[in-house]
Amino acid sequence: MEMHRRRLAELGLKASAEILQVRDSSEPTRTDAQKSNPTIAPYNTGLNGVNQPNNMMFTDILWWSLGAVGFLVLIIRIGQLALAKLRLVSAMSLKAKQQHFWKTSQWGWMPSLKRNLIYAPLWKKRHNREIRLSSAMNMGTLPSRLHAILLLGYVASNIAYMFVLDWKNANKYALCAEIRGRSGTLSVVSMIPLIIFAGRNNPLIALLNVSFDTYNLLHRWMGRIAVIEVIIHFIAWAVVQVADDGWAGVQHKILYDRFIGSGTIGVIAMTILLILAMSPVRHAFYESFLNTHIILALIAFICTWIHCVSASVKGGLPQTPWILAIMALWAAERFARVIRMAYANRSSRGYTEAIVERMPGETCRVTMKLPRYIPMKPGQHAYLRFAGINPWESHPFSIAWFEHHTADQECLPLNEKDLQSRNTQNPVSTTVSFLIGAQTGFTRKLYNEASFSFPRPITMRAAFEGPYAGHHSLDSYGHVVLFAGATGITHQISYIRHLIDGCNQGMVATRRVTLVWVVRESEQLEWLGKWMNHILKMDNRAEILRIKVFVTRPKVATEHLSNSGSVQRLPGRPNVLTLLAKEVDEQMGAMCVTVCGPGGLADDVRDAVRKLQGKTVLDFVEESFTW
Template sequence: MDTDRRSPAAFAELVATATLKARADHAAGTEEPTGTSTIAPYATALWGVNQSANLVFVDAMWWILGIMALIILAIRLTEIGWMYIRQVTAMNSTGVQQNYWKFTQWSWLPSLKKNLLYAPFWKKRHNREIKLSEAVNMGTVPSRLHSLFLFVLLGSNLFAMFWLHWRTENMYKLCAEIRGRSGTLALVNMVPLIFLAARNNPLIAWLKISFDTYNLVHRWLGRLVVIESLIHTIAWAIVQVADGGWSSVRERIDTDLFISSGVVGTVCLVFLMILSFSPLRHAFYETFLNVHIILAFTIFICTLLHCLVSEIGHLPQLPWIVAIMILWFIERVWRMITLAYLNWSSKGYTEAVIEAMPGETTRVTMHLPRYLDVKPGSHAYLRFKDISPWECHPFSIAWVQHTADAKALPTHEKESSGAIIDKRRATTSVSFVVGAQTGFTRKLFNRATKGGKASVSLRAAMEGPYGGHHSLDSYGHVVLFAGATGITHQISYLRPMIEAFNRGTIATRRITLIWIIREYEALEWVRPWMDAILRLPNRKEILNIQLFVTRPRNPREIVSVSSTVQLFPGRPNIPMLLRKEVREQQGAMCVTVCGAGALADDVRSATRDVLDEDTVIDFIEESFTW
């Protein structure tokens, strides 16, 4: 049939089909722009954007992250199962009878631990901060395992970013392809960037990886997002300037919400990265934290607008930013709900008692109005209404004490003393030791010393507990290193383990606590708790304590109490101490450390040295880099 004789309905259908195809090609970025200009079209919409390749790389990024998470999860599940079997089979055995678990079952495992799992990136330094001066801190060096993960993450982004049609004759079309790829990758990386920054990130518990590690990945993902967003903006600006000059750039920023939201978001990202540089972050941490949250929220809004008001309608990346904002919002709301629940009940509000201790240290006891179950090795965030109500900082939990209501009927749980308590009516006191540095911790210490009182009561709030994922119950031999206030993390294990030893529910037969302090007076930080531990039944059979006072005022005060509680002047020879423990090893051994970066690196190095033996030795480092 001749075209002119077609019915109006058929002609309308033909036009509609052609229009839909044109729109589809435009959205996919596959059709060449019409007209004589080889510049202007590539500054708008998805002209020149290789959307199909972008989606392939998006899927690849998700697969890479997912596969790594599944591998770690499989390893963790295997470890948990193995540790459970070890604990069940060894808890009724003496230390000598645990020889099966003392020696490694896989000859390659000690070498893997020494050269990858526990190894610093280079030589010895890992958690010891790199300082250009006393005031300028450049952060820490990743371990080899962390570096391997970051290499995969950065390498996959680099490959995806530069897999482009470099032979394209039209450079402005190439700029459009770069713009599309960089923008897509920036939003892809924003999803794990936000997810891993959350304190309530479920992967922490599932994979048993510390928040400190996720914080490291968060920082590197943030750098990737900033760089890719900058590339995205610059690629657009090159085409726009070539088409209409800098005046057209200013005009589009002023009049086009799509462009202005993108530019403002990029500027906020750059400003956020500058503030995140280690010297600035450490010098003004409280300010950085608050500005960080404000800028992050601004970036969310700008990205959402950028994806909503483009020339083609909604950008394909819109669901990602919506998911990011939902994750961020849910985590914040959940934190507020749990904060309110934990610190308020019909019994009243949380009250903190702060005491000034020797060595410019503050002992803090939070009296919560509820019962709270706290695992050893946990930490919590503290907030004080009369000191810095908008600031909260993490500290290791040293001691937990449950108090039963005298009027309550004994229906639920046994306290460590054997008394039965009702969780619904009981309350919990949680104690910390906080060294006074600068900012928040200095204000806290000054408030404790103000007025000359022995203690000061303040309205406060506690968020947590977090962490506590490392169980030591399956190890026959445990060595705990602590430096200064790092004792808070290590002392939290002692009472539960000694009580479990008396019940016959753990494999541990020997615990050695090595605590390094500057002055003898530092013993006052933990004296009431240590006295309670030393009075526990059968304590001498399992616990040995070695205290090293590096700057004793009077050598006469360094007197060993007994063969199981020994005091020494000076610094310890950590390699020698650890070799001695290995010679007397009972069952599988775990070495843990909590303290300054230099101490952690020394213990890590000494542990790697003894991994040449064929015995089972695991290493755990508790740290919180900020």
């Protein structure tokens, strides 16, 4: 009897289990049903649904397009160099009035092209003047018309490639897979020029005669495009994954799948980069942004590499060689910086030292004694670091003055033979000087350090990285007009010494140099000190150089004219158009107008150059560090 009851209980439990099993099988979970659905499951992994032939075709088109633009710029650059060389060789032995051919000889359509495209702002006359939101925040600057066309072409091509899809495909998950493949491919493609354009040691700067400032503009926009495309890439995957396995499946993939997890971290890092790189945030916290930018970029590169190599596709994703090239370029550029800095600042003669002097107008004059000879040209800049003042940061400053020294430069010669040997001795060290205005962060700390020991200068260990740029030669122009605002004089004064010296030696075509310098207070003229004294004592200086100094906040509103009549000090702001029109009326040979200073001054000079485009050769060069 007892055994019978036990047998019935076992049969009951078995029946109950069978009933529950039937109920479970008749009411399957959403996950099981969807995993068995072949219209969803394949399209969230690997290259399923990805139109790889089209992806590679658009990759080739994009790279060929960039190459074609670069080749066109190179051809123009070669033509400019050839013209400048011909002009230099034919005009450097001629007097000012004999350079009339180079003053007027140009194509009839060139002035219009310069006025409406090459030198034209995007809208009206605003280009380099910041769009300020408050005293601590601004929206940056506007691109020029030519830059805007290039950027529009790149953005439009990326958008067009994103929309070339199989829209007739009834399976929306297959369409998402195609979008995922296209957006991911285009994002990695944009990263390659993105990295090249970001480098200080970018060889295209000198090769194409395109400034780092322009490459920095292109870098920012390519970065935005790459981040937006990688976000689309992630969303396209997530749509299919949610449909296939729900949000729990998405979470599981991100946490436990190396392929998805690395990709997700990369997307997060790049998204944070995009937010921090927005102009108001970037300008308000620039120094913090720089350090964070490097760390997040490195995280994004490493995660992208892991994402590519850990894919289920044999040999990894097709983009694996690209990301390896990106990381190699990034590492090579960083390594080049280290090598340049190590070479310039260490030799058997010791280490680099900097003498920092506090100057009027919240400015420091920095003189660096480099322990070895470093060749330099006018118009160059360098990145500086100071021990004890944010040594992990480096910032660019224009080189105002440089001198090369021989081993016995400071020793008096004992006889004529020693004097002759000293004159023929190769230089072994270089002294280079800068003017650094106190703004915020690094420059403010440097000024405060100099103020603590004022009037005595301070000496500290420092590092010099450079020199960079200097690819704009003014030697072939008969007439040069230099506009400078405040510390922008550092870029211009190196050209003045070079051109006067070149004119005396018959090595340049320049016969007239006009400097227009705008300062707030007369005390700021002390910045130049012995540099200007050296220039004023140069042979034939009075015949070659004219200086007009405008003091916007004078203590006494009177004009001052030097005995030679070549140096003027005037109160108020300059009328740029009137000044430049007078120079054009007296033009000697081809003319180049350059400007280095605040954005408002640069825009005024650019506007005046555009308005004065006519029958004479009038070129324009703007030196700026937009960020």
